[in-house]
Amino acid sequence: MGFGVLFTQGLVTGPPHQTLQEILAQAEAADRLGFDAALTTEHKYSDEYFGSPVPLSFAIAARTQRVRVGTAIAISPLYNPVELAQDVATLDQLSGGRAWLGVGAGYLPVDYTTVGVPWEERATRFDESARILRSAWTEERFSFRGEVYAFDDVSVIPRPLQDGGVPLHLAAWSPGGLRRAGRLGDGWITNALMSLDTMRGMADTYRAAAREAGRTPHVTSIRFCWPSHDRERAEAEFGATALAMARTLFDYGAITDLPGVTSADQITLAEFVRDRFVFGTPEECAQTIRRFTDEVGVDDFLLVFRYPTGPSHESVLAAMELFAAEVAPAVAAAPVA
Template identity: 70%
Template sequence: MGFGVVFTQGVASGDPHQVTGEILEQAEAADRLGYSAALTTEHKYSEEYFGSPLHLAYAIAARTERVKVGTSIAIAPLYNPVELAQDAAMLDQLSGGRLFLGLGAGYLPEDYQTVGVPWKDRIQRFDETVRIIRQAWTSDRFSFTDRIYDVQDVSVIPRPVQSPTPPIHLAAWSPGGLARAGRLGDGWISNALMSVDTMRQMGDAYREAARESGRRPRVTAIRFCWTAESREDAVRDFGATAVDMVRTLWTYGAITDMPGVTAADQITLDDLMGDRMIFGTPEECRAAIAGYRATAGVDDFLLIFRHPSGPAQDRVLAAMELFAAEVMGKDGGPDLP
């Protein structure tokens, strides 16, 4: 099992130069402490996220030595697929074969409007993009023609370091998306706040699709995470941030499995600590991880220690260090595929 870190900060967190510096400091800590990955994410329109995940990943690669670097996730249909294949391959070269490419279709029309890409054909674009990347990484020259893209006799230079290709992990929440992850992906990435039962159901559907396509399934859970010496300390340092974060994501439509919740302000910290976060003392965090493994068959975890609204950088680094020493050290290995 691997434990990586995902960075979800943007200009809402403060001065962009300072915030990106803090992300790089967190990435260096992840590298030093034995985490598996230090990954970026994106929304194109939001002040709560940066919109250039691969550019930030290049900087992380230059400041680290062993963690996987890349995205969880980049919104694949927003990019020219050949250029995305080339930029990701360059990151694999720059990092010495450490690329982790997580891709999704996105769930907000605003991301598409920001860059002028049609929302209505996003799923076809996503499907074709993944297929083009694989061809680009495995062919000296290739051609591709489908409903969206027509690419003739092109090559991606340089090719990636990893052989036969770097893994491509696909995020999905819908039946069609889970089937696509099984058919085209090397792994499935959950969303950050689905319940463990929802994750189990989706994971089962993904695994079945992967096996039908002759692929070995790999389930990666994104979880908001906070480890502290006591439950009281965890609530003090991360409680308000967690509630703020979840209410925001519920409003965006990123959480769809909270029956009875009709308004964001109805969501409480108690709603989240049961099975939607890894939260509390090291013992409580170890128990949560064991529950995800046993119930949902999770192979790897990508952890979010900081939301755009906080906590402060020193608290984040302390929580990362405590998790590495008291949770990760007892429950898992360092490698994500």
């Protein structure tokens, strides 16, 4: 099992230059502390997210030595797939074979209108992009003709350093998307706020599709995370910012499994701590992680320590240190269920 760090900070955290420098410092800390990845994400039109995850991944690669670098996720229908394949192959070469690409179709129409891509084409573009990326990284030259994209006798230069190309993981929440992840991806990425029960059902659908396609399933779960020896202090540092993020994502339409909740102001921290957040003392965090591994079969976790409105950079570094020193070892020491 691996633990990576996922960066979600955007413009509302502070001046962009300062925020980006803090992301790079947190990536360096992840590298030093033994985390397995330092990944980026995006929306194209949002104060909460930066919109250029691949360029940011290049900067992270230049400042680190061992962590995986890349995205979780890039909204692949918004990119020319051959250019995306080239950029990520270059990232793989630059980083010494550490690139990792997570892609998704997105869920906000404004991401599409911002760059002039038709919202109604998202599923087709997502499917075709995944197939093109795979061909671009594994074939010397390839041609493709689909409903949206057409390429004749093209080659991606440079090719990725990793044999077989860059690992390609697909985010999905719908039955069709889960089957696509099983058919085309090296793994499935959950969203950050689905409950344990929701994740279990989706994982079953994804794994069945992966096995039918002859692929080995791999589940990567994104989780908000905040360990602390002092629960009251944890709630003070983490509670308001994480709850604000949960409510924002509910308004975006990214949380659909809260029965009876009709407005964001009805969401409580207690509900999310129960089976969505990794929160509390190191042992409580380890217990939550074990639940997701034992009951869902999660293979890897991408942890979000900082949100668009906080906590502070210094608090995030301290939380990462505590996770690496006490939570990860406690999970590793637990007997296999």
